[in-house]
Amino acid sequence: MKASKFFFKTYKEIPKEAQTPSHILMHRAGMIQKLASGIYNYLPLALRSLKKIEKIIREELDKRGCQEVLMPAVQPAELWEESGRWKYYGHELLRFKDRKNSDYCFGPTHEEVITDMARKILSSYKQLPINLYQIQTKFRDEIRPRFGLMRGREFIMKDAYSFDINEEEAKKSYKLMYEAYSAIFNRMNLKFKPVDAATGAIGGDMSHEFQVLAETGEDEILSCNKCSYCANIEKAVSGNELKKADSSKKKELSEVSTPNVKTIDELSAFFKTDPSRLIKTIIYLVDDNPVLALLRGNEEANEAKIQAFLGANSIIHADDAAIKSITGAEVGFAGPVKLNQKVTIIADSHIYEDTDYVCGANKTDYHFTGFDPERDFTPSHIADITFAKEGNKCPKCDGILEKYRGIEVGQVFYLGTKYSSLMNCTFLDNDGKAQIAVMGCYGVGVSRTMAAAIEQNHDEHGIIWPAAIAPFEVAVIPIQLNNEIVVETSEKIYKNLTATGIDVFMDDRNERPGFKFNDADLIGFPVQIICGSKLIENGKVEVKIRKTGEKREIDIENIVTATKELLLSL
RNA sequence: CGGGAUGUAGCCUAGUGGCUAAGGCGCCAGUUUUGGGAACUGGAGACCGAAGGUUCGAGUCCUUCUAUCCCGACCA
Numbered sequence: 126m127k128a129s130k131f132f133f134k135t136y137k138e139i140p141k142e143a144q145t146p147s148h149i150l151m152h153r154a155g156m157i158q159k160l161a162s163g164i165y166n167y168l169p170l171a172l173r174s175l176k177k178i179e180k181i182i183r184e185e186l187d188k189r190g191c192q193e194v195l196m197p198a199v200q201p202a203e204l205w206e207e208s209g210r211w212k213y214y215g216h217e218l219l220r221f222k223d224r225k226n227s228d229y230c231f232g233p234t235h236e237e238v239i240t241d242m243a244r245k246i247l248s249s250y251k252q253l254p255i256n257l258y259q260i261q262t263k264f265r266d267e268i269r270p271r272f273g274l275m276r277g278r279e280f281i282m283k284d285a286y287s288f289d290i291n292e293e294e295a296k297k298s299y300k301l302m303y304e305a306y307s308a309i310f311n312r313m314n315l316k317f318k319p320v321d322a323a324t325g326a327i328g329g330d331m332s333h334e335f336q337v338l339a340e341t342g343e344d345e346i347l348s349c350n351k352c353s354y355c356a357n358i359e360k361a362v363s364g365n366e367l368k369k370a371d372s373s374k375k376k377e378l379s380e381v382s383t384p385n386v387k388t389i390d391e392l393s394a395f396f397k398t399d400p401s402r403l404i405k406t407i408i409y410l411v412d413d414n415p416v417l418a419l420l421r422g423n424e425e426a427n428e429a430k431i432q433a434f435l436g437a438n439s440i441i442h443a444d445d446a447a448i449k450s451i452t453g454a455e456v457g458f459a460g461p462v463k464l465n466q467k468v469t470i471i472a473d474s475h476i477y478e479d480t481d482y483v484c485g486a487n488k489t490d491y492h493f494t495g496f497d498p499e500r501d502f503t504p505s506h507i508a509d510i511t512f513a514k515e516g517n518k519c520p521k522c523d524g525i526l527e528k529y530r531g532i533e534v535g536q537v538f539y540l541g542t543k544y545s546s547l548m549n550c551t552f553l554d555n556d557g558k559a560q561i562a563v564m565g566c567y568g569v570g571v572s573r574t575m576a577a578a579i580e581q582n583h584d585e586h587g588i589i590w591p592a593a594i595a596p597f598e599v600a601v602i603p604i605q606l607n608n609e610i611v612v613e614t615s616e617k618i619y620k621n622l623t624a625t626g627i628d629v630f631m632d633d634r635n636e637r638p639g640f641k642f643n644d645a646d647l648i649g650f651p652v653q654i655i656c657g658s659k660l661i662e663n664g665k666v667e668v669k670i671r672k673t674g675e676k677r678e679i680d681i682e683n684i685v686t687a688t689k690e691l692l693l694s695l
Numbered sequence: 696c697g698g699g700a701u702g703u704a705g706c707c708u709a710g711u712g713g714c715u716a717a718g719g720c721g722c723c724a725g726u727u728u729u730g731g732g733a734a735c736u737g738g739a740g741a742c743c744g745a746a747g748g749u750u751c752g753a754g755u756c757c758u759u760c761u762a763u764c765c766c767g768a769c770c771a
Binding site for chain 1: 696701702705706707708719720721728729730731732733762763764765767768769770771
């Protein structure tokens, strides 16, 4: 491709709204344009990279027996009602009506459609296993889209779904996809970690996320410094042993007037005590039922763990009115003692490490002191509902947990029969008996992967593409366009490289050298071949490696072989 | 959804209530220039996010709306 004919434009200045490296650089390099919040145009430069990502994905999936399909973006509400998600998916699901007033949504994911597709074809165990995938545009109406393609509303996703005859086989399919994903991100030369993950709205009971490590990642990961344990902060478990409360320190429960003292900070100031000596009572609506979560004042509630523990579809904070009706008090005075109605109470296991706490009295402007978790209330459940922390012991070995930030670019779920049973996706087994297909689902955020690659690989000059997903692998940059030998040589190199199947960008623009060098670094061509008159007279050109900044002089006649070798290492 | 901020040309910015809204980048034409974002000359491009209001007079003040961004909550 010649620059003079290529549809692109680079920018020196950073647009006000771009905050994060991938967003700034993709904008400056002329890869994307924003059309609306979280909705972007992909220009040729971006699409080239996306296509390469897609190609790698297709190759690795096809190699493992997956088959590509293409499903509609617009989906009828009936299917979502069958799975129950029309109700539970919430505002993220973009819903609309057609002219006949029928309900539709723009697909945020395709479990319903694929299960419907599969049940129409599947009749015998002989057809299984099967794994179907598509690469397609999704829409999720994010509350707060941000960081360009990192969290867009419309985005490109590869989603795959496996169907198996039983759990054991389904777990084999899961493992195969886990391997496929590792292979995919390895081929892209990205630094990533597969981590244990919470399952969220998609459901199911086993899941791994593939996290590309980057400072700007939205997710926190805890990873053992000794063994392979690695989990999303929402799921991570501390291996620290629980202490036993010192029963000699028990005190009597007594009501204390605490006028207008509501928050943990206010309480700890009022009682002149550490937040760990306070019990925090948080009231949730879990699948519309009230749930009290109890934890120590210095801990944060891990809502993903609560949701997972209770096997719930949704968890939200109760509003003030609900809190008032449950506790009989204003917000800020909730506690587990003397509740006037039966509610589920989930107690964090850490609260049993001590006694003599302060907790709410379910009476406006009053708290209890001397609260003893073992004596003063009966929990419905005791569970770990806090976050593990950096420096905690690993739950699997004697190592220590370290913290990383990551960008979730892929996730694999073992779904079981969640959708297939609700939607009656069955087949006949060996004995002629109907069985429910066991499913898994697997996603890769294609557009997000592109952004993540940039987040992980850039410097102050621009993008540093891994060669496998770079829009172009090589840029040929003639310096003196008024010098015939330079022009001829660069043309020759361009043609020869292109002929061997390398993606070459020929910067034939009549610009000064510095301008072209800066553009080349910004766009991030992994290899830059600089053709200047002085070296060419000696039969050489300069080859610059974007990643290291290293410059080599290479004989013109060897340029094709040398470039090919270089690219393999990038 | 709560809190904060911002909308002036394709991009980045300036602009005490006062006449024709200013500059840089980019763009077009020309001349020179060609190893790290060139110089000069000439040119095109904005009814200042929208609607009301205050005022002799509004880009500037007020109200509402809208869009966008940031923090939080929420989320794959």
